[in-house]
Amino acid sequence: MRVAIVHYHLKPGGVTRVVENAFASMEGRGVQMAAFSGEPYTGDALIQTAVVPGLSYTQANEKPDPGALWFSLKKAAREALGGEPDVWHIHNHCLGKNMAMPQVVERLAAETPVLLQIHDFAEDGRPGNYAAISSQTPNMDKLYPQASQVHYGLLNSRDLSFLTQSNFATQSLHLLPNPIAVPELPPERATLSGFEGRRLLLYPTRAIRRKNLGELILWSAMAEEDQLFATTLTPANPAARPIYDRWLEFAGSLGLPVRFALGEHVSLSFPELMSAADAIISTSVAEGFGLAFLEPYLFHKPLVGRNLPDITSDFTNADVDLSSLYDRMMVPLDWVGEALIRETLDAALRDYYTAYNCVLPLAAVDEAFDAMTAGGKVEFGRLSEALQEKVILHVNANSASQSEIAPASLGLDSAGGCIASNRELIAQNFSLDRYGENLKTIYEKVAQSAVEPLKYASHQTVLDQFLDPQRFNLLRT
Template identity: 30%
Template sequence: MPVVIAHSHLNPGGVTRIIESQIDSLANEEVKVLVGACPNPEIITSRNAELHVFSDLNYLERKKYTEQEAKDMLHKVHREIREHLTSETVLHFHNLNLGKNPIVTYAVYLLAKEGVKVFNHAHDFAEDRPSNYSFLEEIIHDIFLQDVNQILYPKLSNYHYGVLNSFDFERLKELGEEEERIEWLPNPVTFNASENIPDKAAAKQEICAQLQLNQEKLLVSYPVRVIQRKNIGEFILLSILFRHRANFAVTQPPQNPVEIEMYKQWTNFCEQNDVDIVFEAGTKVNFEKLLRGSDFCITTSYKEGFGMVYLEPWLLDTPVVGRDIDFITRDFKNDGFVFPTLYYKLHIPGIKTDFKDLNLKMQMEIIQGVLSGKIEKQKLFEQNPILNTLFSDVKSHIIDKNKTIIKNNYSLKGYGIKLQERYKKMVG
């Protein structure tokens, strides 16, 4: 059956990797990909899928639009998508409900009303991002006079959903969506270690030499693009608390201009305060070798759609520690996953608020307090006893168990079967 996979962009990141995996899992289907931007077209064309780039599908500039401007954009987007659809096509749209482009969200709703089979693959939700939801209201409600919730969650038999976890599955049911139109579709874990990748000790030796790090210390990496919800301030705080024991590295800078200013403030802060973190390590050394050579991968993120960071490093024999996001990790734990050291909160002496909920200025003040000795490290460890075991040795049988669960429960083959079965339900 013909499948059109659509998204706002194919910049490096989680959704792009899932789209690549979907194309791979649909090798016997006719697949087109429609996106607003694609810096590396070969990732699609090399997989024998058609690629079409329309800038109108990308994030919409946040500004006030006239009624005529909005209508013109709507007609254009509707037409651009429509010309790639037949009566049998499944339109598989990623992050339609994120609210980054309300025109696209409304256009796809109108297509669904016309009978197009829409699979809304929800990685994130505008309800979790107030500014995105208000943008939807400005366009959909204020200009087109439509109810936002009706557009986001139409009660149509040809409109189905894909969700990444049980939390979002329950969320849609609570919003009144029928269970039979929702597919729980955990992301496939497709990270296959290269055959020639060195063992952990050799990989660490190479990485430390390249990055000029003390090999006697632990190597702790955060395999992430630094954006707000990744909570980089907490990562920096932990690097200071463990600077005598570990080197800390984070892999990628942000690409979104909105996030770049925050990132610059943190990198400048580290430079001014002699905080030795390796930023953009993924651009300086081989990413796979970095993860293999790391003694631990850490996450301080407070919001994830799926939580790939909790899974992938284990395939390279690297344990994952850090902040727990219960509605994400509960699915992994239900599969039998063992996480050695995860924490829910980071308490700061004299402050009632979790560190992650403090603004950038307050986080910087606390880190400076720790550096100056105004905030005693000992008290931080006393109030957060989990920190005493954060980087404890992880037994090899735990690593092996987690690797087996990933291979059995998150395979690309199983993912493709679920996806095709859902499409068949939609086509009838």
């Protein structure tokens, strides 16, 4: 079986790791693979790659030629694989990173079986991507071709459910969670100078907005005397720096026990930094696959913080115990003010729907407000940074008020009981070998699909799944 993998680049990062894992997992399974990208591969994995001009990210003012890219891709695939691919495995075709890609996919899918693996949706809190792709795509429905030979790979059950509800054929949808590599552990626990006598709660993240730094800072304002919180990396995107820098200044002004970009200020590798931590914390409000919920246990560390049931249901269905996490963090509504929250929601929802070229439903503000409030409390993780600051200032000025927050404690002392069992379950269910079995089965189904004329799903129906006001989060605008 010949498989052509396509992505815009093969720089170090999430999708590149998925591509590397695909090659590794297919070893000895009778699959010949080659990966095509717009830039040279600089990693050290044993993968066959080729650069295809025009496949890189495009700029807003560029108008690439889909026909030329389609021709170049097919030519490169024939040369690398010794013949036409049986399957085209294409990553993030509709994210708005390369304006030619939707039309290239349409041409490929009209003649050959394709597996379209979606890691991120432009419809999911990325209005800039959506605006870019809609400006150069005459018919947005063509983002989602439908036919027996067109298959979709999804990272989690939420995304699979959204496409099912958007009337995609169920036989064309495949759950394809990422594999997890069991890391080599340092021979002994690393130590951090200046952290003696403190319990380190490490948030291993590049601190972008959806990582919800305000909640980490709130926990630091409620910290026990020996607790110290830290993130690992600064945002790579300059556009994310203003919000990040604001949190640095805010936390510093209150003298809170939280350190930022610890991984950039110590001479420890990532495994060593993980080993130095007493626990791992996550406060993220949005994830794709959800590696952050599994990796701590592979490093023999307890995990505390916020759960994302939409993402973690695939893990708990495999009996991974995430009971140490909370689903919501509720704070008294009057600390923020109902009128201010409604005013903020109204402005943000209008901007958000406008960015997606949609009309705001009449009851949207009420629906969003009702979804984030209950019993005189509001969900902290759905508030904007400015509103989160009000809550943190209240708690910092009045420590007794901590008891009014639910949960009022991270439950660190009881979070370690499931480490060994979780580690074993994760190694069994999300191993590279298990991933290979799943991927090979999917490739076989795709390759055996009869080629028929293309139809298209409604892009508006897909968009509606994500734009639901009851899901709205001010940190994702």
